Amino acid sequence: MAVKRIEIMDTTLRDGEQTSSVSFSASEKLTIAKLLLEELKVDRIEIASARVSEGELQAVKDVTEWASENNYLNAVEVLTFVDKGVSIKWMLEAGAKVQNLLTKGSLNHLTHQLKKTPNQHFKEIKENIDFANVNDIVTNIYLEDWSNGMRNSKAYVFEFLEFLSTQPVKRIMLPDTLGVLTPQESFDFVKEIKDKYPSLHFDFHAHNDYDLGVSNVMEAIKAGADGLHLTINGMGERAGNAPMASTIAVINDFMPDIKIGVNETFLYTISKLVETFSGVMIPSNKPVVGANVFTQTAGIHADGDNKKNLYFSDLLPERFGRKRKYALGKASGKANIQKNLQELGLQLNDEDLKKVTQRIIELGDKKQVVSKEDLPYIISDVLDRTYEEKVKVNSYVLTHSKGLKPSTTVSISIEDETFEEHAQGDGQFDAFINAIRSVFKKKKAAIILPDLVDYAVRIPPGSRSDALCETIITWKNPEREFKTRGLDCDQTVSAIKATEKMLNIIVS
Template sequence: MTLKKIEIMDTTLRDGEQTSGVSFSASEKLNIAKLLLEELKVDRIEIASARVSVGEFQAVKGITNWANAHGYLNQVEVLTFVDNGVSINWMLEAGAKVQNLLTKGSLNHLTYQLKKTPSQHFKEISESILLATQKGIKTNVYLEDWSNGMRNSKDYVFEYLEFISKQPVERIMLPDTLGILTPWESYEFVSVIKTKYPHLHFDFHAHNDYDFGVANVVEALKAGADGLHLTVNGMGERAGNAPMASTIAVINDFMPTLKVGVNEKVLYTVSKLVETFSGVMIPANKPVIGANVFTQTAGIHADGDNKKNLYFSNLLPERFGRTRQYALGKASGKANILKNLQELGLQLKDEDLKKVTQRIIELGDKKEVVTKEDLPYIISDVLDSHSYEEKIKVDSYVLTHAKGLRPSTSISITIEGKTFEENAQGDGQFDAFMNAIRSIFRKKKLILPDLIDYAVRIPPGSHSDALCETIITWKSPEKEFKTRGLDSDQTVSAIKATEKMLNIIIN
């Protein structure tokens, strides 16, 4: 069976840049263009609108210079206008060779925006196409507002198609400009057009205003569409365009008679780069590329994955250059923790594993996600915590820090069944805490060891909510020893390390 090749045109740099608040620099545009064509291997890219600005001109020129040197120039496209050759001259100066000519796909737009008749519009379009051809520029045409045209002025759309079918154009682009189509309309409209003009190449351009972007794309392909316009991360005006990653995955998994040349392996890499350059964050639950998509949280899922991959589907993370992860938190079970330990090359006895599991559940109640990188710290903390009998307990404390005032603390601790309270000030919150402890110990005629080193570590790649490990080195007349504390708050982790020290010396 011969598979039908579907052309993928990426319009992240043109339509995607219409995302509110997004403006790529010339350097960013060039880097994204290179990645799209060389690594992601889309068939074409639409990189800009003609006549927009001096900066846009320089960005286009940078891309066309690179594309010309590397054999990609005919895959680089620019949106142009019916404007008596102004856009064509702009393209020639910028070095572009393919125009996507914006024309009217609905009688409503033609009548009330351009205030022209179909024959007037068609005449100007044909002149624009002829001029482009004479200048060595290939032409694709957009039918702006085509979806409304099919709903409300179908006769005009077919009059236009009859006209354009006789023009030297490469592709006819059918945009759902306002994102109003339903999947059944997408199928119906593309089908009736493709049936009448089976030998013409039609691109389908979906928007996502009703969250129908991918569904509309699927139906347009079923109806015979020859190409798609997509954007990385679904960027675009209003609710955005049909997203690249989801669409490619759906075609590969559910449309066996079609093929695309896009390299799935680099979808995630490209998505993260565009996220960085655009400043538009990828939602954690975004299909295929979201942070949580390949993360199992429930322990039962990890257990099932250990038993013949019961919770796997065809949507494997490795396809997209990603790995499956098992979240650590209050919903974690032993299986989740075992999976993470395997990745770290660690093994624990069943008894220790139970302690670590309980500690992770406790931390999960305070901190939504415990990372794999946190795990060695937690293990160290838990196993160290049970190396002594707990005779001293820090019951509660209040730490204060205000600009212009010395930090202070109020604490309550229990020593061998008896409770003591104390207030103190210090050079910092932890220093104030230690001064309060010293005061209590003096009353008990107990001596504290000297603090000789204080080190703080957080797991690599962590954020502001990361678990923090504080390692304090103490020196008493008898020995030098270390204690560790773990918490998402640095001062609290130091207090926990101190509580362990107190129990060691009292024992």
């Protein structure tokens, strides 16, 4: 089987920056450019459009200076325009050596936007190429709206290609500018062109308006495309461009006769960096780089993975510097929990595992996200029940208003007798404790509540504001000092649960 090497050109810093509200600073562009070439190891990067702004000029200067010092200058490209040499002069000032000249790839665009004939357009393009050559600038050509050109004015496209075949052009770039191609069209159009001009280099540039970007890329490669234009996280105008991560995974897994130089282990790292710099969040279900794409949720999947990795595929997270996770929630089974316990180095007997599983399902029913880091707290909460449950806090109302003392109304059952009490305090939890004290004072067999001597709150490391919260309260009465724990996503509620445990201990 003959293996074909295709070029990967990343255009995150040019076409990707056309994502609405995205603008990379000069330092961010330089950082991304370095990582794309040195770590991700793409073949080329398109970093800017000529003539945009002074800030863009400085950003390109920074990148070309670094690229020149590190032998990457010929891999750095700039979008230019047919503008009587203005773009070329901008490139010379910026220190760039490769232009991607934007031309019209459909008769519709040529006629209605430029209002010129094909011969007039070709003449101006030739003048641009000649001026670039005089200044030692390599020329690649974009055929803007090429996909519609092939659909509606194919004779013009081939007339254009015939002209370009006589020019010193390194690459001809075929963009589906509006993202309208089907996979079959992508194959047919690229193949028709490659069959007629097999010695010319053609890049395929897919947009994702119908979510067909990766499919179209696959078909273009099968048809003979020599290079691809991709962006990190699929960034780009409208629905974006064909995404780098998915495309690389598809090529590596399904196209054994295609060779690429991209380092897939770095895909996730650079995706997260671009997410941070751009402010455009990666959807949690985005293939390869999304937060949840290597997370098993259903208990049956975790069970299958325990039994010869039944739910594994070639798309292994380790390829991308990631790890498989097993989500904890209402769909969790014992297998999910065991997988997480293994990672924490913990073991439970069957009875305790059953109790923990039930508690996680209860939390999942409340739509609470349970993480691996929450597990030790849940285990502590569930297994810290060595008493007979005689006291139950049935319900409560907590109020906290500006200018008014916090108050609590609580309903509590003690050995099948129900009490209701209202109290105020210096805080919501203090008001709750005062209400409980009132209940126990009224009960005939009065029990004196222990003193609260310490109150500690913690959440799992790295958790967010919706994390489970563990409250550990230390109590002291004349006989002894002891601790109880409560677990909830609300700090006050977790303290109330810890207090309920304390009440059961003292009445047992």
